[in-house]
Amino acid sequence: MKIAILGTGNMGAGLARRLAGKRGLILASRNDDAAKSIASELGAKSASISAAIAEAEIVVLALPYASALELAGSAALDGKIVIDITNPLKPDFSGLLFANDTSAAEEIQHRAKGAKVVKAFNTIFASLFAAPVEQTMGIPVFLAGDDDAVEVSAALVQDAGFAIEKTGSLDAARLLEPLGMLNIRLGFALGRGTGIAPQWASIAG
Numbered sequence: 001m002k003i004a005i006l007g008t009g010n011m012g013a014g015l016a017r018r019l020a021g022k023r024g025l026i027l028a029s030r031n032d033d034a035a036k037s038i039a040s041e042l043g044a045k046s047a048s049i050s051a052a053i054a055e056a057e058i059v060v061l062a063l064p065y066a067s068a069l070e071l072a073g074s075a076a077l078d079g080k081i082v083i084d085i086t087n088p089l090k091p092d093f094s095g096l097l098f099a100n101d102t103s104a105a106e107e108i109q110h111r112a113k114g115a116k117v118v119k120a121f122n123t124i125f126a127s128l129f130a131a132p133v134e135q136t137m138g139i140p141v142f143l144a145g146d147d148d149a150v151e152v153s154a155a156l157v158q159d160a161g162f163a164i165e166k167t168g169s170l171d172a173a174r175l176l177e178p179l180g181m182l183n184i185r186l187g188f189a190l191g192r193g194t195g196i197a198p199q200w201a202s203i204a205g
């Protein structure tokens with residue numbers, strides 16, 4: 001399955017580096033030169049946003065939430081698995097745009113009705129993509145969405161060098177986005193840095 005990564009900033013480029021050579025990647029950005037340059041470095045393809053979407057079965061929205069939402073309402077995403085990695089922050093970064101009655105992932109799904117939206121990677125700081133895979137393979141990427149789309153996304157997570165933590169249907173994004181916000185708070189406001197990630201523990205038995 002081909003993967004279109006839309007957005008070549010910290011997250012898009014980082015994920016592309018982890019998947020390069022393992023998956024058929026098509027990189028796209030509003031800045032064609034940025035996509036071309038990263039694609040040629042990685043031996044991947046680049047294309048316009050619409051051409052990348054048309055060619056791929058999986059579309060990763062590595063964009064700010066507002067841009068991802070806008071694109072979800074206008075792009076031809078029917079039948080695609082759409083991976084939403086966004087943390088829908090308020091403009092002043094003081095918190096999330098939503099209370100607990102919806103989520104970025106559900107809003108994107110609402111706009112892109114024919115797509116299968118999966119929430120993933122929102123608790124993974126971009127700097128983790130640059131770490132050796134041995135350091136991240138035990139770190140979970142939390143996934144929410146319908147079962148089939150989550151299975152496909154879980155394989156991508158594994159290829160990207162992370163562990164899989166399924167959280168159920170897409171409404172679990174209402175819980176994952178605050179978890180992303182907590183990670184940001186710990187990382188930035190409380191000084192833990194961007195090498196951290198949440199992980200569930202359990203005692204034996």
Ligand SMILES: NC(=O)c1ccc[n+]([C@@H]2O[C@H](COP(=O)([O-])OP(=O)(O)OC[C@H]3O[C@@H](n4cnc5c(N)ncnc54)[C@H](OP(=O)(O)O)[C@@H]3O)[C@@H](O)[C@H]2O)c1
Pocket residue numbers: 006007008009010011012029030031034061062063064065067085086087088121122123124125126127
């Ligand atoms: N950074 C993290 O550690 C982290 C962790 C978890 C989740 N996230 C989420 O991941 C998403 C991307 O974050 P990031 O750190 O990669 O951001 P970033 O470095 O600012 O990159 C954003 C990318 O989106 C592109 N873009 C912005 N508006 C666009 C539009 N209207 N149409 C097309 N492309 C557009 C930018 O293009 P230009 O280069 O032309 O501006 C850039 O390629 C965000 O939603 C963020 O909340 C980030």
